[in-house]
Amino acid sequence: MTLLRKLNAALGSATGFQVRRVPRGHAGQRAGSAPARAPGRVPPRKPRAGAPAYRRPAASGADRLLRRPVFIIAPVRSGSTLLRMMLNGHSQLHAPHELHFRRLEVHFATGLAEKSLAALGLGRGDAEHLLWDRLLHRELVKSGKTFLVEKTPGNAFVHERIAACWPDARFVFLLRHPASIARSWHEADPVRRSPEHAVLDSLRFMNAVERARDHLTGHTVRYEELTEDPASALKGICAFLDVPWEPQLLDYGDHNSSEPVKGLGDWKEKIRSGSVQDGRPLPAPGDVPAPLHPICAAWGYPAGDATAGRRTA
Template sequence: MSSGPDPRPDRPIFVFGCPRSGTTLLQLMLHSHPRVAIPVETKFLLPAYTARCEFGDLEVRENRRALADWITGDRTTKFHALGLDAAEVADEIVAAPPTLGSALGVVLRAYARRFGKPRWGDKRPSYFRHADALLRMFPDAQFVHLIRDGRDCVASLQEMPWYGQDFHHAVCVWREAIDHGRRLSARLGSDAYYELQYERLVADPADELARLCGFLGEEFDPAMTHPGGVAKETVSPRKKWHGRTKDAVTTSRVGAWAQRLDSWQISLAEAAFGERLAEYGYEPSGLPKPSTSQLTRFAKVSAHRRMAQRKAALRERWKQHHEPNPVECLLTPAPAHTS
């Protein structure tokens, strides 16, 4: 049961999870709430943060203008999908406090304002890897982690036209999402981090969404359980892999891994996931353990990914040492929504 609206009415909300875990469905459910606006998926938060040193000192108006023009004008940012006036938003960024978080917050706030809503945020599966960056920009953010049976996630990932890596990498992604989530939970606690499971969400949307609303400090709205209408308006028809979001919520894809994965893939995934599956209530297949050669190959892929992530962390520390401005969002809270 919700205790009423959060006293900070525009506290950002970030949704993440392993790709193909249902984050788009959850985003649409949240966007169906009368006080919450979450776009389908933007492509400017992380690239802007990564390139923050290149934009220079944001105390300089011309640099804020260049940042604003990149966000609103570059096709890679997906700004055009938000349905906002580029010139108006660019001017608002230039007039905002001179920090990267403020500039990005202006865009998300403008998107929420388009729908007359005070709460704003974003959804991107890979945010589980970048929570530190998001927290630096939005220290009061709330994180929602959607978890799905890892075998279903990797089965679906393998079928995506945009996924270019092999099965071993896909298995690593789910395991990394779970482990990052655990660390973030321990760091943030129950006020700022929340987990829910896809299987329960599609089985009983009203109950799961009511609990989620309690975490967010919002009243549950039944419209959240019927996101198909929002999906038809906002999900691109080109994204065939999101086609089911336009239909009624269903459990039909739960456990589909049993038909979509080969026996060796199931065995390898279960061995790699270890106790993580059981801890979320996912039943093992009972298949024999994978071969030594498969386990060795997986270990090599996993080690390679860990090395790449360590190198990325070193680059990030260097950038933090050289960034020209604070990055924290300094926007004042939006007025409370009274309707």
Template structure:
């Protein structure tokens, strides 16, 4: 009985942090900072694991650096993760909703609770998922592993001035229009708010990218307090730590490469020029939109989003 209780309490202590929001808002940076905690592990955008596995069915394909995944996960584990995270029918003749209900009823739903397997193999009490899009986070929170508190789920909504988000997307995807990206930003904002509001107040936190970049110590102290873990100053310099995350910001990966005296990837240079090659190894607020985003594009953005960006505006230059 005592052993059972000890194991139960150990499971209860395990946490998954879901970072919620839109891309280009600092989600990978926050992910890697938390993943640099002694009890943390950055999963990155693990929502992409099923597609990666479909193209290359091996745990070795999950991360381009190191051998962590193939060292800790078997081929069977990798297949189970791809199925559990895929959100598709396990049996082509049975709707997933029905199969989930039946499997849960008979206690055969381990495949649909992948974060328990991740915790078991990784052996860290804090896993961070920066897949971030609201439909993903909303669906994950419905799994039995969270509903029955086998794992503690926390949601951190990362937000950023929409003008900066727009500019970053335009730089990365110059073929897309301001109107298309503005509608996407607004839709994501509304859907993120819906998911965020559905989470109990003690399990949700909103973090501004600009505050994380300008006051990283104070912001991460707040985040650690929210997660009930001790703040570790060394976690701020995430580039010093080993990470094996699945997909995520190439910009964040560029600083890790810089620390290891490796060249900044060409794909990053194509989008950002020498911005990351020339910057110091430090947390820096990116306000390039002030110089790169024209008044016409800003007007087009506000014509679509109305006043929804007003609370998120960051009008300080640094």
């Protein structure tokens, strides 16, 4: 009888356990080699690169809980936090902080999970839309109001997908003088963004907003109008959204349950004051950086030697 058999005989009679040899390759595995996995366990798939295919809901009654959501399509530093705080004071409108829902993605850990959803007629893009809709609807239900307003600046980059996800969505385009946007974007983080970098980086958002305006139907409002005559600007938005005008929108600090959140929109002292502050003076046309001239022309702001007429639609 070998030593191992003698040991197992004694160990088995005393404890009911026996010693077994470790399978080759399990112990002392070479560094860098693939780890062993439990029998029958499929390793999770790596997320696939690229955005998934998407489409409008096949059955909106079953696939969507959120009805007629409102999306503020605006560049960074354009006053979107001010606008959402004011709209949140309305009895029918809930405008939370930036939700960044477009960054919520669905990935299949197994092929069976993907196959199961395919059998239901759903792809990865459909599953993501269901997730987005549930998140936003949950936020709206918690508020007890009727319509949700979302203002994340990055939404401009996926405006076509948002329109496909919610075919009944409504869009408000918020514009501001491009040079004022770039300057404010630099001042928000001067160490990270030089004035030149701020111009080019903020221009990405402005161009995305302009593409959205070309593709979607909506209502356009300007930051300068919002600060100079907020009552008229807000009355126009209320008329577009088919909700009654409510004067308390002008004193958003007194009728607001949504505090600014650092990193999810503007949270500085000016926005926390609870009242509309005067905007900064517009730059002289000759002071507008050259890369901003085309978008200034598209939005009706004078720049360089040219003065463009305002676009109002």
